[in-house]
Amino acid sequence: MKKKSSVTGALFALFVMGILAYNCASNSKPKEPATSTGPDPIVLDSAFLNHRDSVPSKQQYADPLFELSHDYPASVTPVVNPPWQQALKGKPISEWNVFAYMDSLKSYVAPRLLPFFTNNSTWTSAKYGWFNEPWLGTQREAILGTYLGNGNPANMFKTLKEDESGYVLVLYDSTAAYTVGQIWGKTGQSVNLLNDATQFTEGSVIVKLAFSNINYPQWPVMENAQTFSVYDTIPTSADPATGYQMRKVSFFQMDVIVKDSKAAPKTGWVYSTFVYDKDHKGSTWEKMVPLGAMWGNDPGVNSPLAPPYPKLSETVINPLAPAYSKETLGWGGRLSGPNDGAVAQEAYDVSTGKKYTNLPLSSCMSCHSPAQDTFKSFLLPGPFPPGNKLLVYTPGSDKWNLWFRDDYGNVPFDSGQVAMDYDMVMAFKSVLAFEAAKPSEQNKLLRSNAETVQKFRRHNTRSRFWH
Template identity: 40%
Template sequence: MLIRNACLCLAGSLLALGALAASVNPYADHNGKLPPADYTGPLFRLSYNYPAGLPAPYMPWRAAIGNGAITTATAPAYTQALKDSIARDMATLLTDYEDWNAAQRGRYNDPWLGAQREPVHGMLVGIEKVDNTLFPKSGLSKPFTTYVLTYYNRTAAQTLGKIWSGNPNAPVLDGGATQYAEGSITVKLAFTTADPATWPAMEGALAWPMMMTANATTGHNDRPKLDKAYLMQVDIVVKDTRSAPQTGWVFTTLVYDKDTRPGSAGVWDQMVPLGAQWGNDPQANSALNPGAALQETWVNPNAPVYALETLGWGGRLSGPNDHALNDISVAGEGGRVLTRNAANSSCLSCHGAAQWNAANPKQGMASFFMPLAAPGEGAAANAGAPYMNSPAPGSVEWLRWFQNRAGNVPMDTGSIPGDYDLALTFRVLPAWHEAMTGKEHALRKLDAAGKAQK
């Protein structure tokens, strides 16, 4: 009788879950809060007809470095070749939006984020408030909000199809479904609400209209309002185990440079390399030896000043949109030591935490994407406010985030590895879980706590 009652309860729960899922469209374009009538431009359309069975693409970035492993000496050529490979599509997306058709160009988006997207370009809030104290050398006078948009190429979109195309209400995460094929590329655009009057570094930057729910520069929040944001950063990330055999990925970052003249590709020519990263340099303990040379990060010394102000731990790659400087709290003998704007992350260390605990989807990621104390208690238990409770920089616990792992190896035993796709494990799966349960996900609460520190 107990078993029968339990089965009936489970059946009832599944029916209720199915009804809830049926009421939510995983492929919704945006939240429906349209711009005012005087906006006559195109609107965002989600690209989700994911392909399958494609051959491996030609990879000119490999050829640019002689088909060997990337090094700090060859990283500039690699970064330039990767940038050139997407130049035509990016020029159209950025400056000829009326002619942009993502599906025709083989560019795809994640599902389940429609409630978070604004309708003009499909942008998501990246960081709600970036403090102006992070940029003392470049004249930022007010905080700003960042808005981000990600596109996957055809090769990468095959993985999205494996996860979501069978039944978007029941993603497939096991059997290697989350692993990306060689030549998979994601492109992430980041815009800032800081205009040129607020931040001289943005003088002449491309401005996009969007329906903003948050604007730390003007102080506007919640009610959507049509306003402009300025192109600040573009990340191009590629799965390339030949060039980066230890992690399988190369992360490159471009930033806007007002002092670079636009050429035939327009503003795309003004997006200059900040650098590249293909490993976490685990041999370099940058707390014990702050000047330790990095062998798996290249930073362009000629990048604009503002972009060099927010590099990650020990100078590892991190752009102004990447949240690598945070207020941290470390336990000490005389009490907690509080440090403002401490470098505690980097591109690869952050994405290396991409994983999902299927046995505990309410928690999702067993470790947060930057060092937090006592990760064994679960990421949601570790949010410190207004400072992040952190392990001591350079400690064994801290260094868990700065290891080189293949994308099919999770950071925490028992989790499904996300192959460095933090968007999947930190944004998309929590949004799916919220749609299934009708409850805010623990990672969203943790992220809000982290953002509140600034």
């Protein structure tokens, strides 16, 4: 495998870092970024740009570079009686059948995803029926097409002794990609929000692959994890060189989410997370074990800040999942993976000024719930950061609980907005990048809020816990 090792948190990690800092696009030759005190020129027609223009030389990497898959389907075939629904055997999803549901999803995506791991040098999204989101080319590194997602500060995990950066690749199946095409059309030069264009079709499947730039032995839990090469600038203790370099990353999390209103009538979605377990026998694929699943935010459970937690009815966590993966579960034990940034090492109560440490403050669905056309509400339960501190509403308060509702995907987080059906990457990465490239008075609030978060991150490295 030639892409193997030849080489935070809102879910949010560095989505704003690429919003106003674009490079000129040229996918043909290696190029070191110029030093500049201001934003780089924006590429106005970069909707379907494959990746940024800093690429490895042929001597560094001889295989093909990442190609964006954007020929979105113009029609969609209804998904009838899918295997994940069959796995429930006619019963409501629960702790008794949720892992069978997850296994069926993993088996469903396997034929078109396994080649990514077994023969990566010839794998492309389009070749295996996957599609990618537009407008992120200037944020994608050139080899895998990943962009910075979430990072974890040192000591977020007991075994993590240095800052970690996460890289992610999002894949839409053909059913889900139909909706992507309804939003962006054939050119990607406008955003369609009319007639429920943002609502995904039943049976849509979206996969997110996550990779860590801290590998074994620096992070012991990554022992024997499959590694890949990316071409990026972030140094580590094991790889301290600066500038663009071939760098090694370890595959450690896979999210598979499915639009399934039958199993999840309140929200329309089931989120499932698989994590790397070094002690599990088998191949890389077999070592990806269930962390858990969720299909709602359990709004009826006002959880305390520390265990023991009341039992949840819309999240199930695998008790046999590796210990590290459970260190960053969300509020009250709600689902959140090690790449998902649901724990803040330091936060302050906006009302009382109280300092919280290692605060579980989110979940997979909580963080995705503010996905709407305007970046009006923050991804975490608090206001936009006004300075260098992360402020949160009092845990368990009415304001806090706004982030833990069970709303269907067509219900906006804020009234007057257009809901984007829990698609965080579309709302907070693709649309933001598009709006940054085409600024107008109409998107002034969106850009202002994004710049506020960008400024907060620039002056506070401990903000590295977001998606």
